[in-house]
Amino acid sequence: MIWDAGIGDRLGVARLQPTARALVWLTFSLALACESGGAPGGFEDDLGADSDALPPDLPQAECDPRRSGDCEAGQKCSHVTDTPFGPTNRCVELLGEGVAGDSCERVGDSDTCANHHLCWATDPDGLDGVCISFCSPGLACGGSGEVCSVATGGLLSLCLTKCDPFFQDCAEGWGCYADDYGVWTCDKDQSGDAGAHGDACACINCCNPGLTCVPGALVDAEGCGVEGAAGCCTEICDLDDEAPPEMVCPTEAERCRAFYDAGAVLMGYERVGLCEL
Template identity: 30%
Template sequence: MMHKSARFITLFCAALLGGCSDSDSKATGTPTTTDDTSTSTSTSTSESTTLGPTSSGTTGSTTVDDPTSSVTDGEASMCDPWQQDCPDGYKCMAFAPEGEPAFTGNKCTPVVENPGKVGDPCKVEDGWWSGVDDCDYGLACWNINHADNTGQCVALCTGNEDAYDCPGSADICVFWIPGIAHVCLQGCDPLLQDCPTGQGCLPDWASNGQRFVCLAEYSFEEGQEFDPCQFSNVCDPGLLCWGSESALECDQDISACCLSFCDISDPQCTGQGAECVSFYEGVGGEPPPAFADVGICVIPG
């Protein structure tokens, strides 16, 4: 049987590469994203800046003297990401105190002059966690590359937690951190790996893998089959970060490695003793019809 906790590695990396979490974390609720997730959400996935509102306070809490600032050490927020109720010239963004593994609240951050549109390259101030970027109102810089804090502008979900939508008809609203970060990502097929260049098709863990979305891929020279991994998007497209005990070729002293998706209707696996087992056997639940043939190459058990 697949290592169930390892399946959650993929969730944070867009949040933390727009952070990432370790292999035992699941945010059904970051950019991560690598991680982060993205995830993530990540994701995890810094310089200081004077751009944007500031606050002052005493030790242990933050006393806000600016209406656009966050409160209570980032545990609460001064804005609603669904309502986007910030003052003119600001947008409501997810953020985290530096050092946290995932977004923890929302705050109003400034919209820059000549901001980026959906699909444009972007940059975050300080790091993925700051909530300050150069994308337009209603957008967030996602899939952050830690090396230079750059990413791509994506739309925030519209509506509310019970009735939500995305501006792009082909996009999926991903509840990266419910109540805090909801972003529109391109849907995809993990067997086709039909994402834009530089992105991989990975599970949306907020839906328990019922959907797949495109996330930035940062494997560089590594991330090949059986390579060690900590986060989802450090594996090459077509591979998933999964429990090392599922493949003899993986280093058994590490928690996870890159394993291949496979087509149950045409199973092809390269690992010793590996079989193409339904992805949903490890995840739990029934596979949606569109992904009924999605498998992963593992040692059955």
Template identity: 30%
Template sequence: MRGSAFFGRPALSLLTMSLIACGPPALGPGDSDDGHETSSTTVTPDLPSTDTEADTEADTADDEDEAGFVPDYARPVPPCDPFEQDCPEGEKCVAYAAGQWWDSNKCVPVLGSQAVGEPCTYGGPEEATDNCDATSGCWNVEEIEGEWSGTCHAFCTGSDDDPMCAEGSQCLISSDPVVVFCIPTCDPLVQDCDEGLGCYWASNDFSCILTQDDIPAGQACGYINDCSPGLICVDGLALPSCEDAACCTPYCELMAGDAQCDAIPGTSCLPFFEQGLELPGYELVGLCIVDEP
């Protein structure tokens, strides 16, 4: 796996570095980040009662609480470490939606034996169970007619400061960290990912991620995987006609000229990386943007 240093150039600083969208909009990180609503459950306490029978029942409930009987909704979910995988035998540490979009970790039972790269079924962001084996979890998931499915991805090993994955993949880390999956790296000019996935810049490398909305060039985007494969979500200031905070624009090959940028008139094929900081093998990767945004 490549190191954790962030490579960039002035153009790269214009990328929309928002969260990866891997589910329905309702599972987004909340109105403060992306305008999507986030549902939650609120437990409303009982109002005081003057009824003797009701008071007696309340007193009994208090006695049960003191004896160690706590309502299910109040039971905290024990945390776990996705790098350490420190759950009891027969369980694994996965990301789940405690209140927002994959914002916490918990132990869930290992329910299957699907290996890395094989298709998987998923219990949804709140339940977060799957039929992957103990060393992997279901990711790049999508919901179709109420059924969740995805592909088994290996958990990263090491630590947040020094994540490790097998050759040909990088550790996707998000939410401090909650999601820690090894995802395949790819070539943005070739778009050599499996069907339904695009080659997007994530963390510190190009990686195969589920395409969320298939947005065409020049149209508004919010997540790094909103755009169609072969496109990237950049700050609107990097494009001459983007009327939104960010829009999709094509990748291009530096040696092939500006004709690759005809989809966004007024742009040129400029280097993705700052000179001297190119990732090995990606020296010719460019973006269709304005010369001086």
């Protein structure tokens, strides 16, 4: 199988993590930070007006959840998103024994899943999640129909169910979404009351099943684009659709454009396209 390592950069988005907070585009976050001007008591206050110093280094992962032995007894390595500078992997207290498919809940930075597992797809209160296993060090999965889905710059690698973006063959309340490397897996639909074509979005799974989140400038809808939402939902389309090109997508201005770059197509997904300007 071949996949495009630049798919995540093209979409510019990340999956919504298992906490209530979404990981928004890095560029979008930086834009907001620039507009804020810095909070009192922050890094800026330690610098003189003419200082050329750089901000502190972003947190480095202290462990790898795919390996054993990185953490002390009574701990496990987990993916943590509620940190001041973004997601990372670190050792947390081992609180449960839940394995893949078991129900779970998040407890602070930890959860009730066993070692090498993460409580995924929780509600905003950290409840009603499901234990998902991390991939092996070789990015392999042992479950039937599972594939290793890698996101967040390689920090997060989970064994999720492989799916078809056309059939949307995932459990109720879940949708088929692509990860940073263009691999399609089932993940919880986090769109809430939004998620339709042209709705603003801040993560790949913040759109209804059958749609995905792309830069707003690529979507023909009011409120999207340079002066609107940084990201908007658009429909997944079939490159082999026999309808006239102007009839395939929700608006006549959009066209069904290939999801993968030429020569970097995931086998079996050659027909996948996105409705874009």
